[in-house]
């Protein structure tokens with residue numbers, strides 16, 4: 145129970161005009177201090193829903209069951225006052241597309257200072273300025289860039305500013321949802337290196353979300369792979385990438401070239417078809433219609449996530465325990 149983040153049996157269902165849409169189903173996951181846990185999967189598998197629910201930023205149309213414990217406190221049932229205190233200071237989030245969310249008419253230093261001024265009103269101006277300079281240097285930018293406006297920075301530099309903002313109040317936990325997707329692959333790798341090194345150095349825990357398994361293999365300690373709203377495999381990052389247990393992980397890993405390869409693609413090349421619509425999940429294993437080793441047996445029941453090899457969990461009846 146000492147995990148910084150502990151997600152237990154989390155399910156998130158959206159109300160839609162066409163009926164309930166179960167975006168996240170029975171997810172259990174933990175992140176410790178100084179640890180980077182990657183969450184991988186194709187578009188629509190529930191990664192962003194998971195990320196937003198951790199800080200209770202999910203839309204009002206979402207019904208949440210299960211628990212999201214941050215430092216032992218359940219975010220799902222937390223009172224608003226405690227939730228406000230938690231955001232930024234206890235846990236912060238870097239969103240997908242954050243690149244465009246900086247205010248164009250304010251200097252980036254002012255924007256990094258804002259969460260500090262809001263959450264730590266006792267900190268004086270000189271100290272705030274010093275911390276902003278330190279944060280910029282930590283993310284690999286000169287402190288003097290605090291005076292720059294967003295348009296004076298490159299995409300990679302702006303993303304570094306977003307990371308500095310996320311770290312401004314010294315949170316214990318950072319949730320990063322596709323933080324570098326808009327950047328070219330070389331810059332992506334640099335920004336992620338900075339981010340994961342900082343997380344380890346500062347003892348922060350990070351949940352890093354990406355559709356690209358190779359990116360996660362380079363930066364995470366452990367990885368959870370999602371499909372159809374569920375975790376279908378989890379284990380140590382390097383092993384999961386080089387020696388996948390679940391056929392979906394294997395397909396996902398084979399589809400993405402390593403970080404830095406300019407030929408990076410965004411769809412699993414070896415996999416026919418699309419991920420399922422969560423409203424109309426196929427019976428049994430939701431991956432079976434696309435699975436290279438699926439049989440009729442796979443349609444009978446949804447496979448449970450179980451330990452197949454030491455430290456390696458997968459939800460697939462076609463994989464023997466060994």
Ligand SMILES: Nc1ncnc2c1ncn2[C@@H]1O[C@H](COP(=O)(O)OP(=O)(O)OP(=O)(O)O)[C@@H](O)[C@H]1O
Nearest residue numbers: 158165167186187188189190191192193194203422
């Ligand atoms: N506000 C919403 N209302 C209804 N359905 C939603 C809402 N947000 C997401 N969904 C649906 O929930 C499912 C999971 O979406 P989510 O964005 O969490 O997946 P994702 O893996 O992060 O994909 P992406 O990388 O494309 O954002 C999808 O079927 C999506 O259409």
